[in-house]
Structure formats: structure tokens, C-alpha cells
Amino acid sequence: MKNLKHQIIHGGLGQIFSYPLKIISADVAWKRLARTVLPVMFALLVIEGLICYFRFTEAQTPSVKYGVLDLGEWNMDKVFEIAGEWEFYWDDLLTHQEIKEGSQVPMFVNAPDKWNHYEINGSSLPGKGRATYRIHVTGAKAGIRHGLRIQSMATAYRLYINGALVAQNGSFGDTEFAPAYAYRPQLGEIIPNNNNFDLVLQVSNNIYAIGGMWEPIIFGTYEKVSAFDRRISIVGASAMTSLIITCLFFLIFFAAQHKEKDMLILSSISILVLLRFLTIGDAALIALLPRTAIGSVGRLEFMTSPWTQFLLLYFVYCAYINLVPKWQVITLLAYSIGLSLFILLFPFDIVTSAYMMINYNLLLVIAIITIHYTRAAWQGREGAPLLLGALCLILLLVFYELFFEDISTGYYLLTNLHFEYMAFVFAQVAVVALRYRRAQELEIAHLKEQIRPHFIHNSLTSIISISRTEPDRARELLVDFSSYLRGFYDYDQDEQVCFSQELELVHAYIALEQARFGEKFRVEYCIEAEDFLLPSLVLQPLVENAFVHGLREKDNGGTVTIYARRMKNAKVCVGVRDDGIGFSIKSIPSRRGVGIENINRRLSRLYRTSLVYLAPEGGGCEVYFEIPYKETIKYEDLAY
Incomplete structure (x- = not known):
């Protein structure tokens, strides 16, 4: 009998439970392939499209x-x-x-x-x-x-x-x-x-x-x-302006967040690309410094290559921990220093004789960096797929320039724009934007987590207080509180919840308060809109604020009114009004505990709005907020 049970559990049931895991593994594998293959395919399609266009236009011209x-x-x-x-x-x-x-x-x-x-x-x-x-x-x-x-x-x-x-x-x-x-x-x-x-x-x-x-x-x-000459000037001016703006953007970001070392690296890469832009093609540097020796301009162009390579690798090393071996960074740094000394100290004709060797090394380093980005994308590192696509563009264009000399007018315009490096810089700007969005989401999650211990602590305090005189009632409240907590933590899955769900939490809190203070606190509801979405855990702190600061200090208690109504401007107004002791403008900060400040910051992040305080003519306090009305999806019963 025991052997039979063992076979059932570890045989049939084991296979049943292992099947979803296989599906999950397959899904993860497909996601990894998508993160790595799609950026490469995108880069290939872009380069192939550009080359086909250049070749097509070139074939239509006299030779x-x-x-x-x-x-x-x-x-x-x-x-x-x-x-x-x-x-x-x-x-x-x-x-x-x-x-x-x-x-x-x-x-x-x-x-x-x-x-x-x-x-x-x-x-x-x-x-x-x-x-x-x-x-x-x-x-x-x-x-x-x-x-x-x-x-x-x-x-x-x-x-x-x-x-x-x-x-x-x-x-x-x-x-x-x-x-x-x-x-x-x-x-x-x-x-x-x-x-x-x-x-x-x-x-x-x-x-x-x-x-x-x-x-x-x-x-x-x-x-x-x-017109072609003007087009080149416009393309050059646009590229230069974009590089200057992105360089300043990364510098300002680094100044605001000193821990973001990769921002300083990206700013340095932008500067090097800008210097390369100024020294090749139309050589805009000559217009800025006309007396500069032509050899000095050439040396400056050569200097940009090794240091751009080093910074690209060093960026991966800093941005993605435990991905790039340290010896590779040290080796490339030594190569960059050695090549820089060679460029500065040797006669210029000897330096230019090493032009192809420098370009082959550039191709090798870009290929290694692309491999690192492929690994980062496979592992699901933040922003890696986007940067992988940009690095593939750089790799393919460097390869094309080395082995397929193109003298078409279209390719000349493309090289004047520094398309490949601009693609990397813009991809990194997009990654910074995604990182900022992720930081906002984490901050909102953190703000929500601040509310939970605050509310739970107050609820348990109320139950402890009741348990001294009414143990049976306290046990009932603990059962209700346990059920409430299960729903409470379900909010982890969704930033927004239905207003009716949020109202259930308020009911639970009110039950705890009324069990503690009796009929001293009364609650009225004026709900004109119910089937809409709002951020979770924003209503209960407002009700608590009304009880604690408005009614507890009033001898005969009072009434709290909870309302929700739809506005004509496609918004919904949610608020809490009490007839308590009221407040003055100077006393508003005293009504803003952890929960209230938390709500204000979340409303600001999500909707660019905040709580509004009013002092009704009959006394007391009213606080409300307006958010866009978003109706909940209603599901009809399904017949089988």
C-alpha cells in the first residue's frame, strides 16, 4: 500500500505538477529568445534596408x-x-x-x-x-x-x-x-x-x-x-545639437544622483562622439579653431576611437554587475592608454599607417561588448534589449565600413549624422526614462507599504483595548480582522481597485472604531458613484484622520460622512466630511500624519493632483480629491 501511494504521489501526481513547470520554463525560454533575437533582427533589418536603398540609388546614377x-x-x-x-x-x-x-x-x-x-x-x-x-x-x-x-x-x-x-x-x-x-x-x-x-x-x-x-x-x-550641401549642414547641426543636449542631460542627472556613475560615463561617451563628429566629415572643428594644425585634428580623431571603446565596455561593467570580467576592463584601459601615447608621440604618417589596425580592434571590442549585452538581455537585465539593438547597429555599420566601402551620397549623409552612436545615446536616454518610471513604481509601492503597518497597529490597539472588558467581542473582531487582512494583502496584485472594495476596508476600520468607542462615532454614506477605479488604501486614512483629529476631541462625538460623486469634467470626487472640532489653516499640518502625506504623494505621482481641505460653514473639516473617472469592467455570469 505504501509503495502504491509512493508511485501515485511521485509518479502520476508528480508528472501532473511538473507539467505547468515545463510550460513556465518554455515561456521563460521564449521570453529570453525574444529579448536577445528581436533586437539583433531589428538592427539587421535597419542596416539591410539602408544598404539596399544606397545600392539602389547608386545603380541609377551614371558611372x-x-x-x-x-x-x-x-x-x-x-x-x-x-x-x-x-x-x-x-x-x-x-x-x-x-x-x-x-x-x-x-x-x-x-x-x-x-x-x-x-x-x-x-x-x-x-x-x-x-x-x-x-x-x-x-x-x-x-x-x-x-x-x-x-x-x-x-x-x-x-x-x-x-x-x-x-x-x-x-x-x-x-x-x-x-x-x-x-x-x-x-x-x-x-x-x-x-x-x-x-x-x-x-x-x-x-x-x-x-x-x-x-x-x-x-x-x-x-x-x-x-541643396545637398545645405542638407549636410542641417544634418550636422542636428547631430551636434542632439549630442550636446544628451551630454548635458547625463551630466545633470549625475549631478543630481552621484551614485549613478553610469550617467557620467554616458556623458563622456557623448563628448567623445561629439569630438569625432567635429573632426571628420565636414570637420566643424576647423570652423571653431581655424588655426589648428591639420595633423592635430587627425590625432584628435584617432584618440576618440580607443577611449570610446573603453567607455562603452566600462559602462557595461558598471551598469550590469558581475557581467564583464574585470580583467577585460583593465586590458582595454591599458590598450587605450598605450594607443593614446602612440598617437601623441609618433610621427603622424606612422600613426595613420595603423589606421586599419585601430579599426579592426574597434570591431573586435564592439563585438565583445555586443556579446555582453546579449548575455544581459538573456538574463533580463533592465534596458539590455534596447541597448543590444543599438550596439548591433554600431557593430554592423563598423563592419560595413571596413569591408564594403560605400561612396554613395546617402551613406555620406548617414556617416555625417553618426547614426550608429546616436542610436546608442538615444537608446540610453530611453533606458533612463524607463528607469525613472520604475523608480516611481517602486516609490509608490513603498508608500503603500508604509500605510499597512500604520493601519494594522491602530487596529490591533483597538482590539487589545476591547479585550480587557469584552473578550468575546474581541475574539469576533479578531476573526473579522483576519478575514480583512487576507483581502488587504490581495492589493499587492493591482495598483488600482474598485471603489466598492476600498469601501469594505473602511467598513472594517469603522467596525473596529465603533467597537472601541461605541455610538460616539456615527457614519453616513452618500455614494452616487461606485463602479470606478481608484488607488488602493486612500480612503481609510481619510476616515481615520476624521475620527482622530475631528471627533475624538469632541465631547459628544459626531458624524463622519463619506461621499463619492461623478463630476461633469469626466472625473470623480471622493471625500470625507466630519462635524468635529474643525481646524484653522495653521493646524492643517497637524492633520497630516503618515497616511495623509502618503496619499498626497501617491496622488501626485499618479494623477498630478493632491488632497483639498475645506472648512464647512457648520464647523468640522472636509477633505477630498478628484481623479479621472475610470469605470470598472463588469463581468456577466457565464453559462456552461
Whole structure:
């Protein structure tokens, strides 16, 4: 018989009770997968959509083939980058006329690109040097004003169209100490006399370990190119403003909450992204500090990379305890310090020769941080899924930039916005907002917990007092009080309860008070609205306040009136009125114990309102509050 019972309990019943646990485990697993997979899929879809859009628009634009750009099928409503097979003359700065009259045989190279990728006689070209690029344009619209925007190449160049100088950048022979103001994006124009012309670009590099035509020349009608130029300025100004605002936001948050170290880290990340924004693309720093050496601007850009990586990892280390090993933080800190010394102390051309190594390390570190965020999301850490999506965007865009060089106008706009880092900063702002909301919820829960011991203590005191003279009555009250407590603690599951439920708690309290003080206290009800929701445990403290401060000090007792009525402004008014000793304005604070202050703070948090005190003409006190009327859901009996 015992063995049979054992089999039933540990066999059949054990399987029955283990089945819900399996369902719960499966549900937890699905939630974990959703927290980790969905952010990654979102980032992939965003990047894939952007890349497809860039490739689609790029495929619709003319390209250079064997040194010829045919504008015959060009849609003049769009600007495009001049890219393709340019004529290339190494170690010569040739003019339009010299190319036409000379006997030099050009090589055809894909440009824009770094000329270090080109080979002559089986050898790669050095970074420093000079060269001439040329294309012949056909199918142009004679007499129409065309525009060209030459991006910031950080190398010296001269751009000629049919021998006329259109734009220039820096001076040939410049070193890293040349003033930065000479290296800015240029906006040029041309009105061709016929349907063809030659475009010649002379490039000289004595600064970087990498030379060549780095960036594309944007071409189109002058109006469209000017509009593109303004768009870049607007995008840049918007990104800069957003970074400054978020940086100040994190700093102010840290100043108010010194324990929130991660806010200081995020502010530092915003500063580094802002510095990177100021030194690449249109290089807004040059406008602020025009006399700065071009090499110093480049060093500053290089410095932002290792420290951004370190702060991103250090943020995860501080924000999510026991997730990132300390040795990783120390290792990356040592790497950042070492790389910073290398950038500051070594010649600039040697520093720039390590450009790809620095970027590969950036990709590796971002990948490690993304793995940490994946673990945090899997564990259900606060805000981790949102930040995981942002880190995936950074990882994918860094990977795309390293292995898939994109020179499209759309991608250029995206890089000017620093889309990936902006996504991380904005994601963190959202996480701070969620954290603030969670803090509010915890504070409200704490305020509710303050009421419970306060009420229970007073109720037990009343029962103890009755037990001295009426033990049977005290036992009855303890039974009622026990039943009341079961309902009382059910409120943990819901912030709002039906008014009728709240009224039951009031009935229980009144029964205890009347059992203690007899008919000295009378209660009247004026309930015109009942089926609505309100925060739990807000009415009983008001009734208690009326008994304690209004009626107990009155010799012949008095009456407490509890009312609830619906207002015309889609609100409901709930209040308690007594005809006790009354109060003066100065005595209001004495009527505000733990419960009353608690209610005020909860009403302020939930509805941006508070309790209102009135002194009725007949004496006594009235206190009420108004909240939005939200009707309870009524469930009809179900027939089976």
C-alpha cells in the first residue's frame, strides 16, 4: 500500500505538477529568445534596408567607364557621386593641356579610392606622393549651371574643368603642421559651352600614410548640389545639437544622483562622439579653431576611437554587475592608454599607417561588448534589449565600413549624422526614462507599504483595548480582522481597485472604531458613484484622520460622512466630511500624519493632483480629491 501511494504521489501526481513547470520554463525560454533575437533582427533589418536603398540609388546614377562619364541618361533631379574608372597619372601634376598634348599613357583605376591600393610594375604605390586624375564628360547640357561638391579629403588638391580652376584644398607640399582652415569641403560650379568637357584633379599628399582621392566628387545641377550641401549642414547641426543636449542631460542627472556613475560615463561617451563628429566629415572643428594644425585634428580623431571603446565596455561593467570580467576592463584601459601615447608621440604618417589596425580592434571590442549585452538581455537585465539593438547597429555599420566601402551620397549623409552612436545615446536616454518610471513604481509601492503597518497597529490597539472588558467581542473582531487582512494583502496584485472594495476596508476600520468607542462615532454614506477605479488604501486614512483629529476631541462625538460623486469634467470626487472640532489653516499640518502625506504623494505621482481641505460653514473639516473617472469592467455570469 505504501509503495502504491509512493508511485501515485511521485509518479502520476508528480508528472501532473511538473507539467505547468515545463510550460513556465518554455515561456521563460521564449521570453529570453525574444529579448536577445528581436533586437539583433531589428538592427539587421535597419542596416539591410539602408544598404539596399544606397545600392539602389547608386545603380541609377551614371558611372565613369574607361575615363569617360556619359551624362546622356542622367536624371537631373538627382545628385550623384562621380565614381568609376578614372585615368590616373602617377608622380605628375598634369594640366588639362599637358594631358592632351603629352604622350603619357594613363592607367585606369577605380576612384575614389586610396592610391596605396594601386600597383605599378607589380609594386604598390606609397602613401606619400602626387598624382593626376582625369575624366572626359560627355552628354552634358550646354548653358545649364552645374555644381560640384568636393568632400573633405584632408589632402591637397586642385580641381580643373577645361583648364579653369574650380576648387582647391590646401597647398602642395603641406605637412601635418599646415593650418586646418585650408582643408574644407568645397562647392564649385561650371556652365559648359557644349555637351562635353574634361575634369582634371591634381592630388598631393605629404601628411598621411595613405594618399589618393579619398572621397567622391558630388555632381549635379548647381541648385541640387547646393541643396545637398545645405542638407549636410542641417544634418550636422542636428547631430551636434542632439549630442550636446544628451551630454548635458547625463551630466545633470549625475549631478543630481552621484551614485549613478553610469550617467557620467554616458556623458563622456557623448563628448567623445561629439569630438569625432567635429573632426571628420565636414570637420566643424576647423570652423571653431581655424588655426589648428591639420595633423592635430587627425590625432584628435584617432584618440576618440580607443577611449570610446573603453567607455562603452566600462559602462557595461558598471551598469550590469558581475557581467564583464574585470580583467577585460583593465586590458582595454591599458590598450587605450598605450594607443593614446602612440598617437601623441609618433610621427603622424606612422600613426595613420595603423589606421586599419585601430579599426579592426574597434570591431573586435564592439563585438565583445555586443556579446555582453546579449548575455544581459538573456538574463533580463533592465534596458539590455534596447541597448543590444543599438550596439548591433554600431557593430554592423563598423563592419560595413571596413569591408564594403560605400561612396554613395546617402551613406555620406548617414556617416555625417553618426547614426550608429546616436542610436546608442538615444537608446540610453530611453533606458533612463524607463528607469525613472520604475523608480516611481517602486516609490509608490513603498508608500503603500508604509500605510499597512500604520493601519494594522491602530487596529490591533483597538482590539487589545476591547479585550480587557469584552473578550468575546474581541475574539469576533479578531476573526473579522483576519478575514480583512487576507483581502488587504490581495492589493499587492493591482495598483488600482474598485471603489466598492476600498469601501469594505473602511467598513472594517469603522467596525473596529465603533467597537472601541461605541455610538460616539456615527457614519453616513452618500455614494452616487461606485463602479470606478481608484488607488488602493486612500480612503481609510481619510476616515481615520476624521475620527482622530475631528471627533475624538469632541465631547459628544459626531458624524463622519463619506461621499463619492461623478463630476461633469469626466472625473470623480471622493471625500470625507466630519462635524468635529474643525481646524484653522495653521493646524492643517497637524492633520497630516503618515497616511495623509502618503496619499498626497501617491496622488501626485499618479494623477498630478493632491488632497483639498475645506472648512464647512457648520464647523468640522472636509477633505477630498478628484481623479479621472475610470469605470470598472463588469463581468456577466457565464453559462456552461
